[in-house]
Amino acid sequence: MKALLLVDDETEKIQISEVDNPKIGPDQVLIQVKAAALNRRDQWIRQGMYPNIQFNTVLGSDGAGVVVEVGEAVENALLNQEVVINPNLNWGMDPKVQSSEYHIIGMPTNGTLAEYIAVDANRIHPKPEFLSWEEAAALPLGGLTAYRAVFGHGELKHNENVLISGVGGGVAQFAFLFSLATGANVYVTSGSKEKIDKCVELGASGGFNYKQEDWQKESLKLTGGFDLVIDSAGGDQLNDFIKMMKPAGRIVFYGATNGMPSKLDVFRMFWNQITLQGSTMGNDLEFEEMLGFVNDHQLKPIVDSVRPLDEAISAFDDMREGKQFGKLVLKI
Numbered sequence: 012m013k014a015l016l017l018v019d020d021e022t023e024k025i026q027i028s029e030v031d032n033p034k035i036g037p038d039q040v041l042i043q044v045k046a047a048a049l050n051r052r053d054q055w056i057r058q059g060m061y062p063n064i065q066f067n068t069v070l071g072s073d074g075a076g077v078v079v080e081v082g083e084a085v086e087n088a089l090l091n092q093e094v095v096i097n098p099n100l101n102w103g104m105d106p107k108v109q110s111s112e113y114h115i116i117g118m119p120t121n122g123t124l125a126e127y128i129a130v131d132a133n134r135i136h137p138k139p140e141f142l143s144w145e146e147a148a149a150l151p152l153g154g155l156t157a158y159r160a161v162f163g164h165g166e167l168k169h170n171e172n173v174l175i176s177g178v179g180g181g182v183a184q185f186a187f188l189f190s191l192a193t194g195a196n197v198y199v200t201s202g203s204k205e206k207i208d209k210c211v212e213l214g215a216s217g218g219f220n221y222k223q224e225d226w227q228k229e230s231l232k233l234t235g236g237f238d239l240v241i242d243s244a245g246g247d248q249l250n251d252f253i254k255m256m257k258p259a260g261r262i263v264f265y266g267a268t269n270g271m272p273s274k275l276d277v278f279r280m281f282w283n284q285i286t287l288q289g290s291t292m293g294n295d296l297e298f299e300e301m302l303g304f305v306n307d308h309q310l311k312p313i314v315d316s317v318r319p320l321d322e323a324i325s326a327f328d329d330m331r332e333g334k335q336f337g338k339l340v341l342k343i
């Protein structure tokens with residue numbers, strides 16, 4: 012089958028290759044992948060900036076497809092089902108935090124950027140019927156990460172002021188859609204005016220360009236402060252968020268694209284009862300809840316573009332440049 016492999020090559024670390032079809036174990040199913048999507052994680056891996064790099068692995072954590080074979084311990088009724096894949100492996104027993112055996116499909120375990128993938132039968136869930144293959148494939152990793160950040164940790168409520176930072180990101184656009192569906196007053200930041208305008212068109216109460224000076228003051232004037240900020244950029248901007256919070260506000264971050272802050276305004280944090288909460292992916296129950304939320308609100312992920320697997324490298328390049336708004340999807 013055709014697959015996108017991580018390879019030990021000086022010039023380019025990802026390559027479309029011919030590999031053997033996966034073989035399934037007794038508790039597994041074979042899925043013919045219809046569409047898959049990229050996450051920043053895949054690009055970090057390509058750049059060698061992810062722990063425990065393992066070459067000759069099929070990349071990709073997001074996918075949707077059809078069950079074409081079931082293992083001997085798996086019920087036959089799953090055959091021909093249209094499914095999305097939960098990329099969590101071995102979350103473990105504690106719903107709050109992943110176990111030390113936890114990992115994500117798409118390194119070290121082979122991923123979704125291939126014509127077929129073998130996964131444990133308990134990783135698959137019915138594809139929301141109202142979504143196309145491309146939209147369904149966009150859901151898993153980003154949807155789960157946003158769901159835990161916004162609801163699990165963020166505890167967002169109707170009418171609260173929430174700021175989604177870097178809304179062009181694959182996870183951030185889910186945080187944006189979930190927050191809108193909750194009836195919160197949703198504000199966004201982006202480095203792109205077009206992305207901000209698009210969000211206002213979709214229902215955002217306002218947006219700010221983080222590349223402009225004084226956007227922080229402008230946002231405080233307009234909103235009166237935020238109950239919740241959802242961020243994945245990190246860096247010194249964290250101190251701006253601390254200044255922008257209402258008393259008892261919550262800042263939830265699930266990434267640190269811009270690295271560590273050089274200092275942290277702990278004085279303002281303790282005086283104003285500010286919570287700074289890290290978050291990563293989510294447990295299996297949250298994955299099911301996220302799918303339920305998407306179904307209940309008929310939410311369609313924002314898809315930046317769809318292209319064939321053969322053009323995967325150009326999708327990775329777009330992600331590296333931060334050009335996209337929403338998910339970069341590959342039709343398999």
Ligand SMILES: NC(=O)c1ccc[n+]([C@@H]2O[C@H](COP(=O)([O-])OP(=O)(O)OC[C@H]3O[C@@H](n4cnc5c(N)ncnc54)[C@H](OP(=O)(O)O)[C@@H]3O)[C@@H](O)[C@H]2O)c1
Nearest residue numbers: 051177178179180181182201202243244265266268291292
């Ligand atoms: N912990 C987890 O489970 C988990 C899961 C998924 C992702 N992550 C991490 O979260 C980060 C984002 O992932 P992703 O898949 O959503 O990536 P992505 O699709 O590549 O999005 C990155 C976005 O970051 C935004 N950005 C860049 N500089 C910024 C700044 N100074 N302030 C605010 N936003 C800024 C940009 O938004 P604009 O285009 O709007 O300017 C860009 O689109 C990555 O670091 C990733 O590793 C962690």
